[in-house]
Amino acid sequence: MAQDSTSPVQTTKALDDYVLLGRSGLRVSPLCLGAMTFGEQWGLGANKFESKKVFDLYYEKGGNFFDTACNYNFGDSERFLGEYVSDKRSEVVIATKYTCNTTAMLEDKRFNPNFGGNHRKSLVENLDESLKRLNMSYIDILYVHIFEYRTPIEEIMRSLDDVIRSGKVLYVGISDVPSWAFSRANTIAELRGWSPFIGLQTRYNLLDRSLEFDLQPACAEFDAGIIPWGIIADGFLTGKYTRESTANIKSDYRNQAIASHSKHEQNWKILDEVIAISKEINRSPVQVALNWTQQKPGITSPLIGARTVIQLEENLKSLEFKLTPEQMKRLDDVSRPTDFPFPNSFTDQFDKFIGKNMQVPNKFAPIAAAYNYGRLY
Known part of the structure; x- marks a missing residue:
């Protein structure tokens, strides 16, 4: 009997169905747990006790891929994560990032202009600080957090290759970069025998498919894995927002993204379709948005974030099914960029x-x- 076009394909995929990250032999879980919610310094995360419960559930389900950065929650994210994995270091893959100037965010520290950026000194200083906070001797993946247009690409790639040769870093990746810079960096690395970027982090969701224009083909050319963030579009795709509830929303720090998304009728049409499909298959809008992303070409391990165990459980259930081709087409069509x-x-x-x-x-x-x-x- 032919399957109903509205019935999702049930799968047994789980966090321990590991995938290879880009042109490497590194095995990672199909969902990466972001640790930006580990810590309360930014007012967006959870305390150490609640964060540990999120970590434990992900790990107990077979998850091995964790993502943080030197600046997340003023360093608490790395400190918490390092404590959680202290007795299981060889079993996990830890990714962190450098570029952001941590001295610029703390009033009790003298501003150090060389503690931020992509240059060699920033790399060396921030890497050592991250290793101290994580209480580790090496990091599995070190990302350039953002391409900041000031450091020559040759300097970036040579410096990253040096820290790999030192043993402090195993692999390198980059986040939030234009395709021309990504392509030039990996070409230089290949020609000179340096370590290339094996992974790219970038924003990708049903509201923003700009990845598909240039970065996705670039990653395909260099066989780099894609680890997308922002899958639920700052919470817009959770379904908890409506046209009415956002009509007079203030564009402050907490709500500026939602205020921006809610201005565009096209975004509401996308959300309407996500909700319609979620009702058809008895899944949450979050799971539908995540599942759509997981099925897109080139995607290796979408980043998920959770302040609570309940939120994490909801995210993990996106692995239990696959949207049908017809449902994928509906989402592709409604979210297709107009320009x-x-x-x-x-x-x-x-x-x-x-x-x-x-x-x-x-x-x-x-x-x-x-x-x-x-x-x-």
Whole structure:
């Protein structure tokens, strides 16, 4: 009997169904637990007791992939995580990031201009501080937190290769970077025998699919894994917000993202479809949004965050099913960007002059489908 198009495919996928991260042999869980909620310094996370319960549940379910950064909760995120994994270091994959200047956020510290940025001194100082907070001798993955346009790419890649050769770091990745810089960095690394970026962190969700324009094809070309963040769009895709409840929302620190999302009717149409599908399959909007992301090409291990065990349990249930092709298409269609950036908006007009039915390589199939490349004439 043919399956009902509204019935999701049930799976037995779990956190211990490990996947390879990019062009490496490193095994990681299909969902990465973000530790930005470990600590209360920013007013957005949980205390050490509650954070430990979140950590324990993820670990007990087979999870091994944890993500933090030098600046999260003024260092508490790394401190908590280091304490939690102290007796299981060899079993887990720890990723942290440098770039943000931690002295700029603390009034009781003298500002150090060289404690931020992507340059060598910032890398050396922040890496040592992260290792102290984590109480570890090495970090599995060190990310450049954001490309800040001031440090030469050659300096970044050589410095990262040096810390790998020192044994303090095993692999490197980058977060929040334009595709040209990512591509140049990995090309330089390949040509000079340095360690390339094996993973990219970037924002990706049903409201923001800009990843698909350039970064996803770049990652496909370099065989880099994609670890997307912001899957539920700052909470907009949880379903707890309505047109009415956000009509007069204040655009302050806590609500500025929701205030921005709620201004666009297209975003509400996307949310409406997410909620409709969630009701059809008896799943939460969060699980639908996560499942859509997990099925998109090139995605290795979406980042999830949770302040409570209940929130984590909801996230993990997104592994129990797969949206049907019809449901994926509905979400793809309603969230399809209306304005394609140049040159993608231009290239498809000339595809017909290249040759009839000339298919693109499989690694570029997603962008070909998005822009109708390689179509029949």
